[in-house]
Amino acid sequence: MIEFPDPSQANEEGLLAVGGNLNPETLMAAYSKGIFPWYGEGQPILWWSPDPRMVLFPSEFHCSRRLARRMRQGSYTVSFDRAFSDVIRLCAEIPRKGESGTWIIPEMIQAYCDMFDWGYAHSVEVLEEGELIGGLYGVLYNRIFFAESMFSRKTDASKVALAALCERAIQEGWRLIDCQFHTGHLQSLGAREISRSQFLSLIDPSRD
Numbered sequence: 075m076i077e078f079p080d081p082s083q084a085n086e087e088g089l090l091a092v093g094g095n096l097n098p099e100t101l102m103a104a105y106s107k108g109i110f111p112w113y114g115e116g117q118p119i120l121w122w123s124p125d126p127r128m129v130l131f132p133s134e135f136h137c138s139r140r141l142a143r144r145m146r147q148g149s150y151t152v153s154f155d156r157a158f159s160d161v162i163r164l165c166a167e168i169p170r171k172g173e174s175g176t177w178i179i180p181e182m183i184q185a186y187c188d189m190f191d192w193g194y195a196h197s198v199e200v201l202e203e204g205e206l207i208g209g210l211y212g213v214l215y216n217r218i219f220f221a222e223s224m225f226s227r228k229t230d231a232s233k234v235a236l237a238a239l240c241e242r243a244i245q246e247g248w249r250l251i252d253c254q255f256h257t258g259h260l261q262s263l264g265a266r267e268i269s270r271s272q273f274l275s276l277i278d279p280s281r282d
Contacts, residue, residue: 077103078103078109084124084125089121096184098192101185104121106278107123107274107277110123112177113177124270127273128253129251129253129268130260131249131251132243132248132250133240134264136263150231151202152235157209158211159183159187160206161211166178168225186222195212197210197211198211207227207228208226208228208230208232208235209231210224210232211223212251214248220252221254233263236263253265
């Protein structure tokens with residue numbers, strides 16, 4: 075198993091390490107230290123631990139009146155872990171803001187499908203009349219959900235997925251949802267930045 079350096083050694087952009095593999099054991103060793111992979115086609119595996127860290131405490135999720143109305147209408151239905159591979163492949167079709175391509179390359183898809191088979195990765199699916207129109211996926215470790223990506227093919231579909239995830243998080247006593255980097259969209263939904271040290275203390279209270 076790969077030994078990762080202390081996250082405090084990451085550079086100003088949050089880059090901590092280069093290389094390694096995407097085996098489930100390696101990925102879980104990374105997540106246990108608040109580290110995640112993010113890289114593009116043709117690059118070596120890049121491991122990140124940004125400071126500050128964007129997180130969403132489930133009780134702080136902001137549900138707008140429009141979103142609440144959408145959820146009451148009942149036209150969208152939600153499921154968990156029913157279509158993980160479909161969710162991650164649809165997430166891969168949508169590049170991150172400011173990028174022309176996707177970071178969810180085939181080896182990344184395979185790695186997280188393996189993680190799903192091992193019971194570490196999970197998905198939320200949003201459907202309309204049986205069609206998958208939105209969703210998200212990530213990794214659950216020590217009552218923290220490390221959200222990796224989401225997609226939406228219909229208005230508010232990804233927001234419905236996140237709302238459902240927050241509801242489950244509250245029910246099951248999860249501490250927080252990791253959102254990695256700041257975006258205005260996530261901030262509008264209640265996410266906020268905390269320091270790396272605070273984030274790591276929430277993963278491993280013995281560090282505090």
